Amino acid sequence: MLTFYDYLPSQNAFKVRLLQSQLRIPHDTKYVSIFSGEGQSPEYRRINPTGAVPAIRLEDGRVLAESNAILTFLAEGTDFMPSDPFERAKVNQWLSFEQDYVQNTIGSLRYWTMTSKLDSRPADLVRSKMATAIKALQILDEEFSSKPFICGQHYTVADISLYAYASRADEAGISLAPFKHFERWVQRVERTPGFVAEIYPYSIDPRSSGELA
Ligand SMILES: N[C@@H](CCC(=O)N[C@@H](CS)C(=O)NCC(=O)O)C(=O)O
Structure with a gap:
């Protein structure tokens, strides 16, 4: 097992x-x-x-x-990982984006905020992570204005990966209210069968x- x-x-x-x-x-x-x-x-x-x-x-x-x-x-x-080489590469594109633009920004800010460490972190670092986090949410919001899931019509592991931290941005002090297409995608992910x-x-x-x- x-x-x-x-x-x-x-x-x-x-x-x-x-x-x-x-x-x-x-x-x-x-x-x-x-x-x-x-x-x-x-x-x-x-x-x-x-x-x-x-x-x-x-x-x-x-x-x-x-x-x-x-x-x-x-x-x-x-079904969560396409077999077509180009579609697989698109999944990998968004998985890389998740690590650089989402996990490394919203993930860190959320961790520091929720464990009261934010004030002890260098202000420049916090500002730079905040700017990249907002840029990431703007990019995602734009992507979801034209498709239900990040790689198109089908839910993939790229959606799972992005959802984990991006959907918790409010816990990092970032309001999701301006990102309406993004918020609708969050709800779509939460309606997928077997969601936790x-x-x-x-x-x-x-x-x-x-x-x-
Ligand atoms: N890039 C890694 C990051 C993993 C990561 O940072 N995990 C944190 C928890 S969210 C951890 O275990 N940190 C402990 C450590 O780095 O020693 C991944 O995507 O799995």
């Missing part, structure tokens, strides 16, 4: 949780206490050298990390107010 390495407040891990639910993938879950240094233990770094979640271990012992790599691997052969509504605040882990090891 597949082993899934999870940490509940992580929206990177949520991506995998959502896909597993929608594809009904049987798995065992192991929770990694990233704020207690468990991620940096030699045992876990053999699973993911960065020490981050999510990661998976296949039944044959092979391990895979990086949320978007896990999504594309698990979705292979399903549970989101876990960092406050469920008292250690999350400290810094990562």
Whole structure:
């Protein structure tokens, strides 16, 4: 059976949780206490050298990390990952966009906001992440003005990946109200079969107010 390495407040891990639910993938879950240094233990770094979640271990012992790599691997052969080379490349385009423009901006700002670390971060860095986050939402809003899902007519792992942090922008202090097409896409994703509504605040882990090891 597949082993899934999870940490509940992580929206990177949520991506995998959502896909597993929608594809009904049987798995065992192991929770990694990233704020207690468990991620940096030699045992876990053999699973993911960065020490981050999510990661998976296949039944044959092979391990895979990086949320978007896990999504594309698990979705292979399903409707969530196209087979046409160009359509696959479009999915990869938006998965790369997600890491650079969404996860690295809204993800960081949300984490710092929800764990009261924002004020201790360099103001220039916060401003630059905020500007890129807003640019990302503007781009997505424009994309969703002409199509229901990011790669066209069909829901793919690129939608799952983008949804994880972009839909939580309000928790990073960014109002979604100006992004009407984007908001309609959020609702569309939330209506897909097997959608997982549970989101876990960092406050469920008292250690999350400290810094990562
Ligand atoms: N690019 C990675 C980022 C993973 C990541 O930053 N995970 C966070 C939780 S959201 C984590 O485990 N941080 C602990 C650490 O980096 O030591 C992905 O998409 O999976």
